[in-house]
Amino acid sequence: MSDKYGAGQDSYCYADSSVLRNKLDIRDDATLSEAEKLLSAIAADRIEFKLPPYNLAYLQNIHQVLFSDLYEWAGLLRTVGISKQSTRFCQPEYMEKEAAKIFNNIAAANWFEGMPRRELVVAVAEAYSDLNVVHPFREGNGRTQRILFEHLIMNVGYEISWWGVEDQEWLYANIAAYNCVLGPMEQVFEKCIGQLIRS
Numbered sequence: 001m002s003d004k005y006g007a008g009q010d011s012y013c014y015a016d017s018s019v020l021r022n023k024l025d026i027r028d029d030a031t032l033s034e035a036e037k038l039l040s041a042i043a044a045d046r047i048e049f050k051l052p053p054y055n056l057a058y059l060q061n062i063h064q065v066l067f068s069d070l071y072e073w074a075g076l077l078r079t080v081g082i083s084k085q086s087t088r089f090c091q092p093e094y095m096e097k098e099a100a101k102i103f104n105n106i107a108a109a110n111w112f113e114g115m116p117r118r119e120l121v122v123a124v125a126e127a128y129s130d131l132n133v134v135h136p137f138r139e140g141n142g143r144t145q146r147i148l149f150e151h152l153i154m155n156v157g158y159e160i161s162w163w164g165v166e167d168q169e170w171l172y173a174n175i176a177a178y179n180c181v182l183g184p185m186e187q188v189f190e191k192c193i194g195q196l197i198r199s
Contacts, residue, residue: 052111056099063144078138089135125185129177159194
């Protein structure tokens with residue numbers, strides 16, 4: 001993938017290029033993007049649902065499985081600062097501490113177990129938004145985070161599907177949440193969280 005985060009030249013990219021170094025030595029952004037989508041979709045089938053507790057290491061494991069066919073740094077926390085347009089993500093030296101706070105808050109809420117659906121939507125939207133600002137990986141944060149939240153939501157007994165949400169809707173919700181407006185992200189999860197499948 002190209003350097004959509006505007007970090008400039010760094011060790012993740014080929015010299016004089018914004019294309020991320022990869023195991024297939026693909027130097028074209030569009031080709032790498034397609035390879036990433038395909039390989040991560042195939043790899044996602046290898047990720048098994050597990051019960052809580054969840055933590056940063058759990059998230060790193062998801063990322064490692066999704067992207068190890070393509071990136072040497074799959075599952076490793078990024079070492080460079082990144083931003084996207086006006087959104088500045090957590091600096092590398094603070095990521096572990098900030099992620100721990102988020103996972104501790106989710107644990108304190110008993111992993112959202114027993115929440116009525118509307119309360120669950122609000123809680124999940126807030127936690128997702130907070131973790132998105134940490135953005136612990138150089139690439140692949142969205143796909144990795146969605147699998148984690150699938151596990152969280154499945155654990156409390158609800159159906160979950162991302163198919164009803166367009167890319168621009170995700171982007172808008174993430175930008176709004178970064179600016180402390182959680183309504184659009186709540187609307188996303190209102191669409192994505194389905195019916196209770198067990199009582």
